[in-house]
Amino acid sequence: MNCPNCDRLLYSRIQPKCGHCGIVLPPEWRLPADEIEKIREEQAEIEARRVLAKEKEEEEREAKIRRDRSNSSHVPPGFML
Ligand SMILES: [Zn+2]
Numbered sequence: 534m535n536c537p538n539c540d541r542l543l544y545s546r547i548q549p550k551c552g553h554c555g556i557v558l559p560p561e562w563r564l565p566a567d568e569i570e571k572i573r574e575e576q577a578e579i580e581a582r583r584v585l586a587k588e589k590e591e592e593e594r595e596a597k598i599r600r601d602r603s604n605s606s607h608v609p610p611g612f613m614l
Pocket of ligand 1: 536
C-alpha cells in the first residue's frame with residue numbers, strides 16, 4: 534500500500550500519518566481499530582519474548598563468569614569452610 538500523497542510505500546498501517554511526507558492518512562487507509570489492537574498485542578508479545586531472551590542470555594553469561602571464577606581458584610568453595 535502506497536501513500537496517496539508521496540506515493541511511497543507505507544511501512545505501517547497502524548500510524549495515522551505517512552512516515553515519509555507526514556500527511557494524515559484517511560481513516561480507510563488505516564487498519565480497523567481491532568486489527569490495530571491485535572497487532573499491538575502481537576508486538577507487545579514479541580517484545581516481552583525479546584526481553585526474556587535477553588535476561589536469559591545475561592543469566593547465562595553471569596553463570597559462565599561464576600564458573601570461570603571457580604575454575605581459576607583451585608579450591609572448590611565448599612572446601613574453604
Ligand atoms: Zn506520504
